[in-house]
């Protein structure tokens with residue numbers, strides 16, 4: 001059995017990550033790699049990750065692998081489209097519905113309701129834009145495998161109602177570089193150290209500062225997925241942070257927030273983040289924080305840009321290890337000192353501080369599996385304010401698009417705006 005079901009406990013264990021008979025025909029990542037995802041000092045490189053996703057593509061009718069473009073060095077950027085076999089067979093239709101709903105001007109209310117009810121919520125998950133934040137590129141293999149084999153609720157409901165778009169690395173050149181570097185120095189005094197050159201040919205770590213100008217081919221490829229081909233309504237980007245603070249950040253974000261982003265986007269973002277935090281806590285994962293460090297103002301990176309386009313933009317940041325080498329953090333090394341956590345101690349947005357100890361790559365993978373997996377569940381909550389039972393996520397997205405289309409024609413946007421909302425005129429349609 002895959003390690004995740006052993007680790008998960010309580011409600012989460014009952015609800016998820018229980019493979020079925022399909023597992024016999026779809027190889028687990030460890031059957032291909034020769035080691036379990038998250039094993040100390042073992043990393044899959046991009047060639048292996050690509051090969052494994054091709055195996056899943058061949059073996060499963062729940063996953064289809066798309067080539068969405070080339071990296072600077074010419075590697076293929078892969079996007080795994082994961083959903084029920086019926087949904088994948090109709091993927092072109094769902095893309096077309098999403099395209100129409102992304103620009104709903106001219107559609108009648110009835111047409112919109114029908115399209116929302118017929119469509120699927122589309123969720124984009126991107127991993128490893130920062131290449132040394134390596135865990136998500138590994139986790140992606142396990143998450144993809146799990147979604148191809150599970151026969152359990154709520155995951156079958158997710159497969160029926162949601163189309164997951166999973167990119168295992170959106171900087172494949174850097175992924176390959178840092179794994180090569182890690183392997184080269186394994187067992188030496190340099191094990192787990194940083195490379196002395198950039199992990200993106202042009203931009204290094206600033207590959208996630210490119211999203212307002214689209215200089216890099218990797219940025220353009222993901223933006224095509226976002227705003228030209230799939231129009232996801234939810235976007236999660238997965239990162240890692242320093243090792244001596246909280247174990248994981250989930251939304252809500254910190255202040256300041258972009259004043260021209262609709263308040264409903266923040267409320268929905270909070271809802272998704274809160275489900276992540278609840279599920280992690282149910283599973284006994286300590287040290288999760290929200291309202292910390294990462295603000296809702298900066299328009300330069302991945303999912304941040306999506307807020308201005310009425311997409312629920314989500315971020316997680318996990319405490320790092322030294323690539324795949326575990327670290328031990330003593331209690332007196334734990335630090336606050338960033339926005340939302342002046343001192344490292346229990347507070348309302350950080351109710352269960354991690355007490356210190358060993359921290360492994362597998363810990364990061366586990367936190368990411370839980371938080372990422374439940375985004376699918378949050379995305380397919382059945383509608384309770386639509387006569388058709390349509391997804392409230394998609395419905396809100398469409399209504400916001402209409403609202404801004406109308407307000408752009410009729411009123412100048414003012415700082416701290418949304419006056420129409422505050423006067424009770426919530427929607428344009």
Ligand SMILES: [Zn+2]
Pocket residue numbers: 130133239240
């Ligand atoms: Zn990062």
